[in-house]
Amino acid sequence: MIAAVALAALAAVCAVSAWRMTSVRWTWRAPRAAIALWQALGLTWGLASVGALLAYALEPWGRGVIHGLVYLVTHWREPAGLQRVGALAAGLALLTVLLAVVVVAMAQTTQARRRHRLLLSLVARDEPAVPGVRVVDHPGAAAYCVPGLKSQVVISEGTLSLLSRDELAAVLAHEDAHARERHDLVLLPFAALRWVLPWSKVVRDAHASVALLVEMAADDHARLRVPPKRLATALLRFGTAGAFATPHGALGMGAENVMARVNRLVKPGPAMRRRYRYGIVAGAALLTTSAPLLWFLPQ
Amino acid sequence: MDVLWAEGGPLTAREVGRLIADRDLAPTTVMTVLDRLTRKGFLTRVRDGRAWRYEPAASRDAYIAELMLEALEMTGDRSAALTRFAQAVSGTEADVLRKALTELEEE
Numbered sequence: 001m002i003a004a005v006a007l008a009a010l011a012a013v014c015a016v017s018a019w020r021m022t023s024v025r026w027t028w029r030a031p032r033a034a035i036a037l038w039q040a041l042g043l044t045w046g047l048a049s050v051g052a053l054l055a056y057a058l059e060p061w062g063r064g065v066i067h068g069l070v071y072l073v074t075h076w077r078e079p080a081g082l083q084r085v086g087a088l089a090a091g092l093a094l095l096t097v098l099l100a101v102v103v104v105a106m107a108q109t110t111q112a113r114r115r116h117r118l119l120l121s122l123v124a125r126d127e128p129a130v131p132g133v134r135v136v137d138h139p140g141a142a143a144y145c146v147p148g149l150k151s152q153v154v155i156s157e158g159t160l161s162l163l164s165r166d167e168l169a170a171v172l173a174h175e176d177a178h179a180r181e182r183h184d185l186v187l188l189p190f191a192a193l194r195w196v197l198p199w200s201k202v203v204r205d206a207h208a209s210v211a212l213l214v215e216m217a218a219d220d221h222a223r224l225r226v227p228p229k230r231l232a233t234a235l236l237r238f239g240t241a242g243a244f245a246t247p248h249g250a251l252g253m254g255a256e257n258v259m260a261r262v263n264r265l266v267k268p269g270p271a272m273r274r275r276y277r278y279g280i281v282a283g284a285a286l287l288t289t290s291a292p293l294l295w296f297l298p299q
Numbered sequence: 300m301d302v303l304w305a306e307g308g309p310l311t312a313r314e315v316g317r318l319i320a321d322r323d324l325a326p327t328t329v330m331t332v333l334d335r336l337t338r339k340g341f342l343t344r345v346r347d348g349r350a351w352r353y354e355p356a357a358s359r360d361a362y363i364a365e366l367m368l369e370a371l372e373m374t375g376d377r378s379a380a381l382t383r384f385a386q387a388v389s390g391t392e393a394d395v396l397r398k399a400l401t402e403l404e405e406e
Contacts, residue, residue, distance in 0.1 A: 116369060116381070122341065123362045138363050142370040144383040156367065178382040187382075214382070229403065236400035240393045255392035262399060 003297040004059060007052035010291060014045035015202070022205035028264060030272040031216040033280040035186055038210050040284035042189055046098050047291035053091030055294075057084045065295040097196070105192035109184075116146055120154065127160070133172065135160065141241035143171050151179030162241060167234035170226040177221035183214040212257055219261055228265040235262055309345065309352035 018041050021027065027034035051065055057079050058068030071077075072088075079085055124134040134154045136142070142156040153175045155168075163171065178184070190207040197203045222231055239258045310318075316329040333353050336342045344351040370381065 112369075113381075116366065118339065119362050119366050123359055123366065136363055136366055136370075138367045140367055140371060142367060142383070144370050144381045146381055154366075154370070156370070175382070183382050218382075233400060233403055236396045236403065239396040240400065255395050258396060259399065262403075266403065 001059060003064060003294055004052050004055035006297070007048045007055055007291065007294050010294065011045055011048035011052055014041050014048060014287075017041055018045065018206055019202050022202065022209050026272070027209070027213060028216060028260065029269060030277045030280065031213040031220060033272075033277045033284075035210065035213050035217060036281050036284045037287075038190075038206070038213070039186065040287040042193070042206075044287050044291045047295070050091050050095045050098070051291060051295050053087045053094065055297075057088035057091060060084070062298050064298040067296075067298075101192045101196050102189055105188055105195060109188065113146055113148060117148075117152065120146070120152065124154065129160075130155070130168065130172070141238050143175060143238070145175045145178045147179060147182060147184040153179065158241070162237055163234055164230075166226065166230040167237070170222055170231035171234050173222035173225045174218045174231065177218040178214075181217070181221070183218065186214055187211060212260070215257075215261060216264060219265060223265065228268070232262045232265040235265075309347075309354040311347065311350040311352055313350070315353070 018038075021034075021038065021041070027037075054065045054069065058065060058072065060080060061068050061071060063071055072079075079088055120134055120136070124136050127133065127135040132153070134152060136154060136156050138156045139158045140156055141158045141162050142154070143159050144154055146152045146154065153172060155171070159171070160168070187207070187210060190203075190210050194200075194203050194207045219228075219231060235258055239255065312330045312333055313326065315333065316324055316326050319329070333342060333344075333351075337344055337353065341356055342353045343356050344353045346352075370383065
């Protein structure tokens with residue numbers, strides 16, 4: 001029973017921590033470490049939830065989850081009792097759903113990107129002033145990255161006229177960080193989870209928190225190469241390019257997020273101590289290994 | 300594509316090849332490209348005697364609009380396909396940012 005209880009407790013700890021993490025602010029001082037912790041929380045929550053159900057179902061055999069499953073398949077024996085069978089079914093169903101959601105999200109994303117790239121190849125042009133960047137002839141302000149093995153940075157004509165040369169360099173440094181650190185992969189599981197649980201506030205907040213942390217991580221990368229103030233003014237100019245303001249109510253956090261990023265750039269607080277940052281990353285690693293280890297626990 | 304958009308009427312592969320003046324393209328190359336674009340839905344074609352006449356399925360502006368909708372996250376499906384720099388905010392929120400921008404520029 002120990003494994004089942006421990007895994008259930010671990011899943012609960014992850015859920016509560018995720019809920020707490022959506023409202024704390026120290027994460028802004030160390031976005032990269034916080035992103036690592038978020039990944040660990042998400043992965044461990046999934047493995048622990050599935051593991052708790054399976055551990056309970058397979059407990060009478062005393063073989064642990066992994067060896068229990070192998071035994072189940074090789075000997076084709078049902079666990080005794082309706083509850084255990086139910087737990088087994090629920091555990092396997094949850095595992096299937098979680099895996100399927102990520103796979104489907106990946107497939108959809110890949111397809112959307114392929115279409116986007118294809119359209120870019122038809123209508124985007126190169127601009128001598130900004131080598132290596134694709135330019136789309138549209139007056140709206142847009143700057144983004146199409147991630148992939150060969151990531152593509154795209155800006156609109158509107159961006160070219162909106163920003164000064166320094167500001168543009170800052171924006172491109174920011175996008176370059178997205179492309180190089182593959183931030184899209186960091187966000188994918190959270191976007192996928194949000195897609196299946198659109199009504200869950202925790203999932204929504206978690207996705208928004210990670211999305212903001214990813215932007216802050218890219219800002220931190222850009223500030224090493226360009227004056228932070230230029231990045232801040234570029235951000236504000238983008239935010240106020242109101243002619244193309246999005247009609248969605250869902251973007252209520254917009255201005256707040258932009259201001260949070262601007263304030264970090266203009267008035268950076270004391271950086272988080274290195275040993276705390278390493279502590280967070282070590283904690284994340286420990287968390288990630290805990291669930292798989294418990295899958296092996298025989299009792 | 301640019302040639303077909305500029306022309307505004309359906310063209311045969313031979314005519315397209317002639318209009319792409321800057322490069323010495325083999326007629327088969329032009330035909331292959333046109334054929335691939337048709338299969339992907341970017342061109343429509345009609346029989347004209349022994350040849351096909353090709354026409355863009357949508358205008359250049361329509362494709363640009365599609366790109367921008369995705370870029371500005373206005374398609375509604377908040378997918379993780381792109382990573383964006385920042386988003387425009389609406390109405391009163393923009394005022395807060397405008398004020399901050401003025402203050403920063405005065406410093």
